[in-house]
Amino acid sequence: MTRANARTPVKLHKNVTLIRTSEPVIAEELLARKSLGRLILARLSETVLLVKPDEADAAVDELRKMGHTPRVAR
Amino acid sequence: MASIPSTGTPADRPGRPASPFPEDADPRFVFRTLLGRTPLAFLRGIAAGRGHESEAVRAPTLAGELTDQLDDMLSLAAVRKELSDEDRLALGLFGLTESRSWPLAGLRHTLKALAVDADAVIAGLVRRGLLAVDLPPEIEAADPSHAITAEASGDLEIWAHPSLTSGGRPRLPAEPPAATAGSVVQVRESDGLEPILRLAALWQRTGAGPLRRTQQGVLYKRDRERIEEDGVLSAAVDDALVELPALPTLWIGLARRVGLIHVDPGDESLQAAPAEFWTENAVHLPQMIASAWLGIRSWNEWADPTPTADGPAPGPPLAFLRPAALLWLATLEPDAWTTLDDLAARLDAVAPGWERITFEDPASPAATNPRRLKNPNRRGPALTREAQAARVLERILLGGAYALGLVRVGEEKETNRRAVQLTPLGRYVLAVGPPPPPRPTFEHFLFVQPNLEVIAYRQGLTPPLVGRLSRFAWWSKIGAAVELRLTQESIALGLEWGLTASQILDVLSQHSQRALPGSVKDAVDRWADRREQVTFYSAATLIEFNTRAERDQAMISWEAEGAPRRPFVAVGDRFLLVENAQEIPTARISTTASRDYRLPPERCVAVEADGVTLTLDPARSDLLVEAELARFADEGPPPSSAPSRAGGARRKFLVSGASLDRAADAGLTPPILADWFRRRTGEGPPPAVRLMMRPAPTSGGAKPWPARRLLILTAPSADLLDGVLQHPETRPLLGDRLGPVSAVVPEESIDRLRIALRAFGLEFELG
Numbered sequence: 001m002t003r004a005n006a007r008t009p010v011k012l013h014k015n016v017t018l019i020r021t022s023e024p025v026i027a028e029e030l031l032a033r034k035s036l037g038r039l040i041l042a043r044l045s046e047t048v049l050l051v052k053p054d055e056a057d058a059a060v061d062e063l064r065k066m067g068h069t070p071r072v073a074r
Numbered sequence: 075m076a077s078i079p080s081t082g083t084p085a086d087r088p089g090r091p092a093s094p095f096p097e098d099a100d101p102r103f104v105f106r107t108l109l110g111r112t113p114l115a116f117l118r119g120i121a122a123g124r125g126h127e128s129e130a131v132r133a134p135t136l137a138g139e140l141t142d143q144l145d146d147m148l149s150l151a152a153v154r155k156e157l158s159d160e161d162r163l164a165l166g167l168f169g170l171t172e173s174r175s176w177p178l179a180g181l182r183h184t185l186k187a188l189a190v191d192a193d194a195v196i197a198g199l200v201r202r203g204l205l206a207v208d209l210p211p212e213i214e215a216a217d218p219s220h221a222i223t224a225e226a227s228g229d230l231e232i233w234a235h236p237s238l239t240s241g242g243r244p245r246l247p248a249e250p251p252a253a254t255a256g257s258v259v260q261v262r263e264s265d266g267l268e269p270i271l272r273l274a275a276l277w278q279r280t281g282a283g284p285l286r287r288t289q290q291g292v293l294y295k296r297d298r299e300r301i302e303e304d305g306v307l308s309a310a311v312d313d314a315l316v317e318l319p320a321l322p323t324l325w326i327g328l329a330r331r332v333g334l335i336h337v338d339p340g341d342e343s344l345q346a347a348p349a350e351f352w353t354e355n356a357v358h359l360p361q362m363i364a365s366a367w368l369g370i371r372s373w374n375e376w377a378d379p380t381p382t383a384d385g386p387a388p389g390p391p392l393a394f395l396r397p398a399a400l401l402w403l404a405t406l407e408p409d410a411w412t413t414l415d416d417l418a419a420r421l422d423a424v425a426p427g428w429e430r431i432t433f434e435d436p437a438s439p440a441a442t443n444p445r446r447l448k449n450p451n452r453r454g455p456a457l458t459r460e461a462q463a464a465r466v467l468e469r470i471l472l473g474g475a476y477a478l479g480l481v482r483v484g485e486e487k488e489t490n491r492r493a494v495q496l497t498p499l500g501r502y503v504l505a506v507g508p509p510p511p512p513r514p515t516f517e518h519f520l521f522v523q524p525n526l527e528v529i530a531y532r533q534g535l536t537p538p539l540v541g542r543l544s545r546f547a548w549w550s551k552i553g554a555a556v557e558l559r560l561t562q563e564s565i566a567l568g569l570e571w572g573l574t575a576s577q578i579l580d581v582l583s584q585h586s587q588r589a590l591p592g593s594v595k596d597a598v599d600r601w602a603d604r605r606e607q608v609t610f611y612s613a614a615t616l617i618e619f620n621t622r623a624e625r626d627q628a629m630i631s632w633e634a635e636g637a638p639r640r641p642f643v644a645v646g647d648r649f650l651l652v653e654n655a656q657e658i659p660t661a662r663i664s665t666t667a668s669r670d671y672r673l674p675p676e677r678c679v680a681v682e683a684d685g686v687t688l689t690l691d692p693a694r695s696d697l698l699v700e701a702e703l704a705r706f707a708d709e710g711p712p713p714s715s716a717p718s719r720a721g722g723a724r725r726k727f728l729v730s731g732a733s734l735d736r737a738a739d740a741g742l743t744p745p746i747l748a749d750w751f752r753r754r755t756g757e758g759p760p761p762a763v764r765l766m767m768r769p770a771p772t773s774g775g776a777k778p779w780p781a782r783r784l785l786i787l788t789a790p791s792a793d794l795l796d797g798v799l800q801h802p803e804t805r806p807l808l809g810d811r812l813g814p815v816s817a818v819v820p821e822e823s824i825d826r827l828r829i830a831l832r833a834f835g836l837e838f839e840l841g
Contacts, residue, residue, distance in 0.1 A: 006202060007662060007663055007664035008619065008627075008628050008660075008662060008663050008664065009385055009619075009625055009663075009664045009666050010618060010619055010663045010664070010666065011617075011618040011619045011659045011665070011666055011667040011668065011669075011692070012616075012618070012658075012665055012667070012668040012669070013615065013616040013618060013649075013669050013671065013696060013697055014613075014615050014655065014668065014669065014670045014671065014672075015614075015615075015619075015670055015671045016611070016613070016614050016615065016616050016671050016673045016697065017606060017611065017612055017613070017614075017671070018610075018611040018616075018651070019609070019610055019611075019616050020608070020609045020611065020643065020651070021607060021608055021609075022606060022607045022608075023607070026607055026608065033281075036377075036749075040329060041697075041701040042697065042700065042701035042704070043700070044645050044646050044649065044697065045645045045646040045649075048643075048645045048646070048651065050122060050697055050698070050701060053671045053672065053698070054654060056610075057385040057610045058642060059610065060610055063608060063610065068604075068607065069562055069565075069566030069601065069604060069605045069608075070566075070605065070608040070609060070610040071566075071569065071570065071605050071606065071608070071609045071610070072570060072609075072610045072612065073609060073610065073611045073612070073614065073640075074612050074613060074655050
């Protein structure tokens, strides 16, 4: 098999619930909000937050309560 | 204001038991199933009548054959040929109202109001296997054509085969009501936009937040109040000739029947249809809503349909009178009028009792006797039969039918009596006229104000334009002029429904009478930008690579091969975020492991022998477990060997007293931690962790463990110690054996043991 045709070994994480912000400071703001912070399991990068899988609706509600109008990708 | 009772199937049939079939069940399947429950002899009678020879020995088999026959063109044509006008009318009612089933009482009521011998026609269709009866289990073995004649049979549901209900128009009654002789003046006709605008408003409200329902199909209080207190949804129809009750219930019922809102099977909530609904259906929406109104049973013109303790709710007969009233109007020539009085007289002649508002009311009340209803406090003062008849027709024809644009209304010049006539839309819906001409439109009908309010002149609105505006502008007032409002939420909703900021501005510019104010453009752009600040992914895919270099290389080459609709996003060192899993180039990857986060978490952590070291299985672990572990354990040093597969090497986490203290501070109690160990390792916490998880002893409260020094005898061999421990002279002088050659010697036995061993020629010395 040539290098060009080589398949890259990967691990897939499917149906993950995430929040992505355009700026790190917005992620900080979200994490600082107590009612939203409890729904967030981890910060995967400066701008990507991992949300508890069964708390998606609550997280969207919280974002809206904070005045955000998130783009919701389903 | 009447409350919204329910929005599910049970509400479509107030006071009736829920159907055992799902709401979206295939009607052919239901028909076949119901037919299959009838006695074999009954089915053989149907087969003989159709000349169908079968060797089936079981009812379901023969029912399947008889059902399939109705999908065969030739057989269906033969069956249709045998239908009488009355049969066609009965079957046509299913198609006219787009109802898969009818309650027997309702079907009887409508047919009687259309001068048809209802019982004979229904029984005849049942005997020929063209209607199927949903019989309760206790009488399933009965002949359904007899069962429907029983006294309490009104609640039975009647299903028709879909092939028989579509196509063709229902036969109209033979003798039309008397047409007006003189001229009709003060003619009024609605623009038919009212229900479309209200349904559009309901659609966008539901899009902004689904309507959540209890298991009984009733809206939760918060959502019920959201709808009931909505100024647009609950306000009376501006152009109404007759005020209708419980309008939010009507709009919800109509929206569900046309498919603008639908039930989410996951949580039973009511959700907005995709925005494409408008693209595909807007042109046909007036007809769709008209058919939905003809068939709606979750609402009626009389009152709140909530079942009451003292009997079934009033109203169901009214719901079944709608098609009959309109079909009578269809018997008139297109330009002829009839008065409500003449229509009532025609109904009186063919179906005494047609005006009753519950099925329990006597069918033929004396014309001059005032009739008291069961609960006069709730239903208002008693009405004479004539007054009730007039009110019933007014509410159906001047209320719903007028608002929907199905009838026009005037006054007979000589008598000042109300006269009605079907509009072209009404005749089209009843399949007695061609499609109505499109509404005349004018392009610039919007007045966009700098304060973000938009005035729309009704004359310019069409159903497709209502749909386009509904995507991004909030309907705030519906009257002679219509008002919309642009808000951050409405723009966000528009973007969510697939529009871009420039498309939104284009729609406004195209229909605005003047150039758009700068403030409007600024606000839309600003809100659109703000929306891009936060993206919520409810089901994203993260691709995890071995190394950052591999991830970056893949990202470049994949995007070069074909740009995804949404760009891939690098996350952290080794992850790639993909919004749509369909865009993953599966031919370019080798999946070494896969985790679906909608499934329960997997056991992917092993406890090492020391009890405090936890090792992650990279093939089965997920992102959640790392976050969970980080709360009560610390990651150990990375393994020296390079990872051999995506997901990395076996990472280790160490549990310590300090890490457990941190967990406790974060609210991770021992029961929660124990539950985590069971889910992730398959067993409870190891003893070493349990040791650290013990609550700190209170000062002075804990009893110290006893400790003492022991004298240990060490034999030269295990065999010799075996002998010493077994012999009766020496056994009592020794304590517990500690190992193969070691045993405890109690302090007080040391001298006696020395003497006893000497007897065997053995000595020991104290060290």
